[in-house]
Amino acid sequence: MKNVTILGGGIAGIEAAIYYRKEGFEVELISDRSYLFVYPIAIWIPVHVNRFDDATLSLDRLAARHGFTLTIDRVTAINAATRTVTLQEGGERTIAHLVIAIGAGKMKHEGIAHTLSICGEPEQSLQLKEKIDALIARGSGKIAFGFGGNPNDSSGVRGGPGFELFFNLHHRLKKLGIRENFEMTFFAPMPSPGARMGNKALGMMETMFKRNRFATRYGKKIKRFEAEGIVFEDDTTLPSDLTMFIPAGDGSELIKSSDLPQNAAGFIRIDGHCEIEEVSGWYAIGDATALEGPDWKAKQGHIAEIMARNAAHNSAVSFGLKNEPKKTYHGHLNILCLMDMGNGAGFVYRDDAKARLIPMPLVGHWLKMGWGWYYKLSKMGYIPRLPGL
Structure with a gap:
């Protein structure tokens, strides 16, 4: 053999x-x-x-x-x-x-130890939970989520999980009745993060950001991270009590x-x-x-x-x-994902012929939750794996 x-x-x-x-x-x-x-x-x-x-x-x-x-x-x-x-x-x-x-590996940014990543070592997901719990206990704060790029290979950029956690945190703060006490900003060095999903998806993301009063800081390269926030290449700053950042793959x-x-x-x-x-x-x-x-x-x-x-x-x-x-x-x-938002999801698909984002209110969230259990059960061979899923 x-x-x-x-x-x-x-x-x-x-x-x-x-x-x-x-x-x-x-x-x-x-x-x-x-x-x-x-x-x-x-x-x-x-x-x-x-x-x-x-x-x-x-x-x-x-x-x-x-x-x-x-x-x-x-x-x-x-x-x-x-x-x-x-x-x-x-x-x-x-x-x-x-x-x-x-x-x-990950792109190395100065001061990266001041950030946590939902795509980093698994233990960082628990550290993020602790930081979020502490902010909720305090009752207010400044929250900054973002992702970076790699000038040598753009395929390693991973922004989807950052958007998903951002929306899920917004949803949790709303359920607790304290969303108005938090400033939520998304940042990225590229002018249009998420553009690889296609123009329609990008437009819908922009609409959702405006509807939910999210601030953005796009198109500025990151100079360094500090305990108090992010410093950009033009020396402007974004104050933050919690910085979730996904470095690009390297x-x-x-x-x-x-x-x-x-x-x-x-x-x-x-x-x-x-x-x-x-x-x-x-x-x-x-x-x-x-x-x-x-x-x-x-x-x-x-x-x-x-x-x-x-x-x-x-x-x-x-x-x-x-x-x-x-x-x-x-x-x-192709690009294929079910982008979860806590109270719904958006189905994203792109290939050479088409680019789509289909809103799936409420049911989309439960579909993605179900996918998690389906993935684990099918990986163990307890149920058949469906093509593409």
Whole structure:
């Protein structure tokens, strides 16, 4: 039986482990965490809609269910020339068939320690909850949410969860009857954050911001973060008692320090089949990769899962386990999300042909809540996974 080693226990890595097993491979998954953190539903942890455990899934349970081997360890080095991976506890290994799914690093901003991110380490969702609870107990405050960009690769920008948590916090403050005591501002260095969703979606977002009395600070680069707020490139400031900021994705230090082929941002260069350029038998998927495609392309979980399935399929073809054409991810590039707002949602879709945002009052919120449970149950194989979901 053919063997494969997968680095990373996130959405891409877990999907790869499941589908490589389906293709008949012996699979070892190496992760530095013992659980899968389901980031799309972590937006509700800071506002007491979900518990932390609701957004996690045990890797031990997944491994037992799907029949792959789990190793909890941290990767400290990758060397393509010698085809080796070094683990903190397990030492150096020679690996012939590897899948890298370790995710991305983050752009480094001065004073970033003064911020918290809903897309950062999972524990930050709990820290955000504590900060929000403290502000609510105080009864008033200045709240600033935002996200950043990467001039070397725009596909790593992740603003959706920031908007979602922003709207959910607004909804909670309204339910408590204290929304008027809080100044809520959204900031971003680009002139029109969210523009990749399309003009219609952007227009509807602007309308919702005006309706809910949200302030904005767009089009100014961030100079630094301070305990009291944000300083922009023109030395203007945005005072804040709570700053939630999602840095843009950047190549991780592990990848940047390796000899893997990389783009200017430090993401791994791959071909359409997800095989790493000039490193036969090694694949990379998800946020760790340099995507090829239109300017509006974005790294999302469903793209990572498509790449994972394709890598498993293409490996099976390469090893002669199946006689079918190889698959590429290019035709699957689109933006797809259900943007939750606490009391409803907006369905966002974009591809080369169209861009849509469909309002879904009330029912949209419950659909997204249901998706969280559906995702976990289907990942465990208790219910079938529907295409595209």
